[in-house]
Amino acid sequence: MRVISGLWRWRRNPLRRGTDLAEAWVGLVALLLILALGPVIGFLTGQVAQDALQQSVREQHDSRRPVTATVIRALDRSPLDADPEAASGRAVHSRVVADWTAPDGTSHQGTVMAELQSPHRGDHFSVWTDLHGRIAARPLDSATATTHAVLAGTGAALLTAGLIEGARRLAVWRMVRRRYARWDRAWERAGPDWGRTGTGS
Incomplete structure (x- = not known):
């Protein structure tokens, strides 16, 4: 919600910088990826784990x-x-x-x-x-195997969300670093004349 409100706030704001809008879009894309990919990867991981564990249950009960x-x-x-x-x-x-x-x-x-x-x-x-x-x-009994599969799927979904959030934070950090670097260059250009008499400042 915070990401969507951020996009709305920067929509036509005269104080908006390009990086502000870019950060909001990065956040929105990350949120959509978490909501779309997290459950899918969690489900697929849980399904694979369930198949493998139930096969193990059958083999153990046979042997x-x-x-x-x-x-x-x-x-x-x-x-x-x-x-x-x-x-x-x-x-x-x-x-x-x-x-x-x-x-x-x-x-x-x-x-x-x-x-x-x-x-x-x-x-x-x-x-x-x-x-x-x-x-x-x-x-191993079937119910315990299913519990392990659910935990594996949940862990995979959370790991996916964590990786996406980590990528978002890294992208925002790089944008902020570039913004600060531009500010530093702008201050270096303005710095020598700052406050001097007769420079028009």
């Missing part, structure tokens, strides 16, 4: 399976592990030695993190593995 593991023994809590008293609302994890059967039928044993507050021998819990029984991270 990972939840299996039931059985605690063999609990391990001492590491000093780096979160304090169970401070883990309000979050799942408490304990390091245990456990065994499990992979989706391909092979038996495995190893140290894993169990969502058990005080694990005991024989307790059961779920872990995610690949098809050969190697421990894997929980696969």
